[in-house]
Amino acid sequence: MDDPGTPAPAGQPITSAGEISHHGEVFGAGWGATFYGVWNLKSGVLVAKFDRDQEGWERAWREFQNLEGRQIPKWRRLGWWTALHIFIGLVVVPLLEVVLISIILTGTGRIGSDENEEIGRQIGERVGLLVFATGLASWLLFVYVRPRTLRWVSSVAVLLSGFIVAVVQAFALT
Numbered sequence: 259m260d261d262p263g264t265p266a267p268a269g270q271p272i273t274s275a276g277e278i279s280h281h282g283e284v285f286g287a288g289w290g291a292t293f294y295g296v297w298n299l300k301s302g303v304l305v306a307k308f309d310r311d312q313e314g315w316e317r318a319w320r321e322f323q324n325l326e327g328r329q330i331p332k333w334r335r336l337g338w339w340t341a342l343h344i345f346i347g348l349v350v351v352p353l354l355e356v357v358l359i360s361i362i363l364t365g366t367g368r369i370g371s372d373e374n375e376e377i378g379r380q381i382g383e384r385v386g387l388l389v390f391a392t393g394l395a396s397w398l399l400f401v402y403v404r405p406r407t408l409r410w411v412s413s414v415a416v417l418l419s420g421f422i423v424a425v426v427q428a429f430a431l432t
Contacts, residue, residue: 276297285326359421381431
């Protein structure tokens with residue numbers, strides 16, 4: 259076992275020579291007595307070592323992000339892809355929610371083809387903004403959140419909660 263005050267050389271397993279302060283899925287960033295470093299958490303190997311100063315920490319952090327793959331991929335950055343994702347979140351997802359709400363209301367006999375236009379307008383006003391907001395938020399969470407498990411959980415939770423509240427409000431109006 260290494261002496262706690264002695265940094266582990268790059269490429270050697272880390273024992274007590276450093277402390278990892280930021281954990282990713284595969285890599286971690288932290289420090290030793292005289293350095294900042296990036297470790298492979300699976301093997302315990304110090305993969306990059308930098309001076310223990312502000313520039314060293316910035317370099318270690320960039321290396322950690324690079325190795326961990328936490329940078330936003332090119333297709334998720336601003337540009338036409340972003341506009342497409344906003345379109346999907348504002349139009350496609352909410353439209354699917356509205357169709358499902360209509361099917362539920364029709365299937366339960368709450369509205370029919372002979373219902374007046376006023377009820378439809380009231381439902382649209384009450385649940386429209388909620389459906390659009392939760393649809394957009396859910397889609398953007400799905401696109402941008404990492405890791406994958408958190409992405410799915412947060413996206414589905416926002417979408418379902420908004421959908422349930424919208425259905426309850428629609429039922430209250432009919």
